Amino acid sequence: MAPQASSTSVPHIPVLMGEVLDALAIAPGEVHVDGTFGAGGYSSAMALAGARVFAFDRDPDAIREGQALADAHGITLIPGEFSRMVELLAERGIDKVAGITLDIGVSSMQLDRAERGFSFQSDGPLTMTMSQDGMSAADFLNEAAEEDIANVIYRYGDEPRSRRVAHAIVDARPLERTGQLAHIVRRALGHKPHDKKDPATRTFQAIRIHVNRELEELEQALEAAEALLEEGGRLAIVSFHSLEDRIVKQFLRNRSGGDGGGSRHMPAKVVGNAPTFAKPAKAVRPGEAELARNPRARSATLRSAVRTAAPASSALPVRSVRP
16 A cells, blocks of 8 residues: 545555455445555445445544545545454444455555654654554563563564564663664664665564554454355455465365364364355465566465355454454
């Protein structure tokens, strides 16, 4: 996603736009959900295809800046986490929908604004909070035990030298700026200007995922989607790294009857339950033309599946999820 302009035009084309629309197979008049409004690209395209769109975003900037675009396309824009879609749609009289799309992770709008504190490319306050409230990255790094910081960096960043990074962070407290954190990580791991990947990448990803509870939000959103989709309803999910994709893949495999094993993130399928999704479509990734237009699309994966008539695998309680 890219920063949104002040007009009602969409300033960018989201990742795998055509493929997502194909998976959603929108029929005019259907109710569809966009779990992450962002700059409004998916939502606008869904509305232009004839859908009645309800779009969520927990980022106040996206809600405020996107309202004019939403109004122009007849989109109902809802502030809140997509994990709460059952509750928030029920408040608006909606209990079943024909399609749900989820675009997981951080948006370009957030990455490209230094003041949001998500990126090591430019210096800014060490925040990283999508909802702009709750625990910030600085709060976590300045208050957590060294072992806890190391575990987060290893678990969510797949950083093999997480203990070295955590020790360097604790030694340098207090941390207040993204540039400061990036410098600490680079110094701890070693950084050469010609390196293809900045060594701070894994650490920044891990801290962002932890602060925003991104994987827990995804798990709960998948359960919510299962509960909301009507028979024949379509689910389309775009993820950007292996942790997200693994959760989505395992969920769809479990719920389509392909595997009852579960994972550390998703529960095992309840034995005896009828499949709630048909066999998922083959994963789709961006082609060369899209990668040439948008290098950030290189890690994107689209997974989709169609809802069966079976009842949801487990009762989904109405709950409020907060970072």
